[in-house]
Amino acid sequence: MNEFNTYDAIVVGSGITGGWAAKELTEKGLQTLVLEAGRPIVPEEDYVEHVPVWEMKFRGMGDRRKLLADQPIQSTNYACDEWSSKFFVSDKENPYTTEPDKPYRWIRGRQEGGRSITWGRQSYRWSDLDFEANLRDGIAIDWPIRYAEIAPWYDYVEEFAGISGEALGLPQLPDSKFLPPMALNCAEQHVRERLTKHFGGERVLTIGRAAILTKDHLGRAACHYCGPCERGCITRSYFSSLNSTLPAAQKTGRMTLRPYSVVHSVIFDAKTRKAAGVRVIDRRTREHVEFRARVLFLCASTLESTRILLNSSTPEFPAGLANSSGELGRNLMDHVKAGGADATIPGFEVRSEIGRRPNGIYIPRFRNVKRKDPGFLRGYGFQGGGEREGWERGIRQTGFGPEFKKAMRRPGPWQFSFYGFGE
Numbered sequence: 001m002n003e004f005n006t007y008d009a010i011v012v013g014s015g016i017t018g019g020w021a022a023k024e025l026t027e028k029g030l031q032t033l034v035l036e037a038g039r040p041i042v043p044e045e046d047y048v049e050h051v052p053v054w055e056m057k058f059r060g061m062g063d064r065r066k067l068l069a070d071q072p073i074q075s076t077n078y079a080c081d082e083w084s085s086k087f088f089v090s091d092k093e094n095p096y097t098t099e100p101d102k103p104y105r106w107i108r109g110r111q112e113g114g115r116s117i118t119w120g121r122q123s124y125r126w127s128d129l130d131f132e133a134n135l136r137d138g139i140a141i142d143w144p145i146r147y148a149e150i151a152p153w154y155d156y157v158e159e160f161a162g163i164s165g166e167a168l169g170l171p172q173l174p175d176s177k178f179l180p181p182m183a184l185n186c187a188e189q190h191v192r193e194r195l196t197k198h199f200g201g202e203r204v205l206t207i208g209r210a211a212i213l214t215k216d217h218l219g220r221a222a223c224h225y226c227g228p229c230e231r232g233c234i235t236r237s238y239f240s241s242l243n244s245t246l247p248a249a250q251k252t253g254r255m256t257l258r259p260y261s262v263v264h265s266v267i268f269d270a271k272t273r274k275a276a277g278v279r280v281i282d283r284r285t286r287e288h289v290e291f292r293a294r295v296l297f298l299c300a301s302t303l304e305s306t307r308i309l310l311n312s313s314t315p316e317f318p319a320g321l322a323n324s325s326g327e328l329g330r331n332l333m334d335h336v337k338a339g340g341a342d343a344t345i346p347g348f349e350v351r352s353e354i355g356r357r358p359n360g361i362y363i364p365r366f367r368n369v370k371r372k373d374p375g376f377l378r379g380y381g382f383q384g385g386g387e388r389e390g391w392e393r394g395i396r397q398t399g400f401g402p403e404f405k406k407a408m409r410r411p412g413p414w415q416f417s418f419y420g421f422g423e
């Protein structure tokens with residue numbers, strides 16, 4: 001090892017959290033090494049949001065045989081399609097096992113930018129209803145912070161990222177530092193009015209709060225509603241580490257981004273009692289390399305960062321680093337996305353959608369907010385939206401010949417969907 005392997009700070013992973021760590025550390029003056037297990041991404045070559053369906057070999061349906069063989073888990077995710085499957089891992093190359101009765105779909109991005117390329121960009125604040133929930137319910141461990149402490153940091157992040165949305169003044173969903181909201185379409189406006197009337201204002205429908213620019217912001221262009229954000233965004237209109245934080249870190253001249261660098265474990269210095277660096281395996285050469293720094297951020301995603309700590313065992317810490325409680329790698333909690341409804345909304349046939357708004361609606365939590373629900377604890381929100389059906393309905397609808405073709409040229413009815421998101 002030589003002095004070239006020593007930095008002020010090391011960040012492992014270049015996804016959403018790694019991008020932020022890189023930006024903040026470099027802007028504060030630290031020479032920072034970002035170690036990324038995946039390949040480099042060049043937006044001008046890799047982003048494919050404007051590639052039309054007729055240029056795709058399988059016309060957007062994907063090579064189903066290949067997807068089933070290489071990405072049987074990743075391809076269950078709505079965002080992993082013929083265009084964007086390259087931003088998801090190969091399940092064949094990254095196998096894992098689970099208990100037979102505890103299946104888990106581990107959706108991963110292993111390239112510069114991580115999952116910040118494919119994420120859904122929905123951005124909501126927690127309130128004290130969330131921070132105080134464990135205490136109130138008398139279970140698990142009380143959060144050590146409250147909303148007032150984190151609110152300035154939400155401001156800080158949102159002012160840089162750019163969050164569009166509508167301020168509602170709800171206690172259960174604090175407002176962000178908003179850019180102008182995207183517009184609701186006529187079906188959504190209709191449902192909003194009916195909902196407000198029916199539930200006396202207890203349930204509210206609003207446009208999704210999204211990390212997508214509705215006006216030019218800090219050198220990035222406003223969204224032009226092309227639609228499929230999970231394929232990249234050449235105008236950098238949505239927040240991703242590739243579009244926002246990594247370029248900011250690059251601009252300081254203090255970031256070194258090293259792709260193909262799989263961090264294996266953390267080096268623990270028994271003399272100083274501190275983490276002193278990381279061990280890396282170069283994905284292309286299989287060479288083992290070590291890097292040292294005084295500051296170390298593990299931003300390799302929840303599960304991969306945990307794996308690195310478990311890998312970092314020493315004779316003194318046989319169960320891995322930072323695991324004196326024995327809880328490392330246990331108690332994983334994901335959010336649930338299930339349940340909901342679809343409906344056809346009659347009317348509004350003279351109206352249609354303009355552009356492909358990359359956002360839907362949101363109904364903030366309404367259970368256990370004003371009054372206690374006897375059936376269960378806590379609550380859930382709804383995402384969804386209204387849209388006018390197009391020719392794609394021909395996949396579901398049967399028919400052939402001139403009549404069928406003629407019918408498919410006309411837009412279908414307005415559809416509406418809700419799906420729940422819970423803890």
Ligand SMILES: Cc1cc2nc3c(=O)[nH]c(=O)nc-3n(C[C@H](O)[C@H](O)[C@H](O)COP(=O)(O)OP(=O)(O)OC[C@H]3O[C@@H](n4cnc5c(N)ncnc54)[C@H](O)[C@@H]3O)c2cc1C
Pocket residue numbers: 012013014015016017018035036037038077079107108109110111112113114115116118119120121122123261262263264299300301302304305308
């Ligand atoms: C389809 C989809 C939609 C989503 N929608 C939303 C949403 O609407 N709102 C929301 O808040 N969240 C959403 N999420 C979740 C969000 O994307 C993640 O919470 C977020 O990306 C986590 O950031 P991260 O930095 O921890 O991990 P990631 O963004 O996954 O980045 C981890 C990085 O670490 C690298 N890495 C992993 N292991 C190593 C190693 N050993 N050595 C070096 N590098 C390594 C990876 O290659 C990757 O680049 C969505 C996720 C998906 C997949």
Ligand code: SF4
Pocket residue numbers: 049212222223224225226227228229232233234235236237238356357358
């Ligand atoms: S819809 Fe907007 S944010 Fe999404 S890729 Fe297109 S321009 Fe970018």
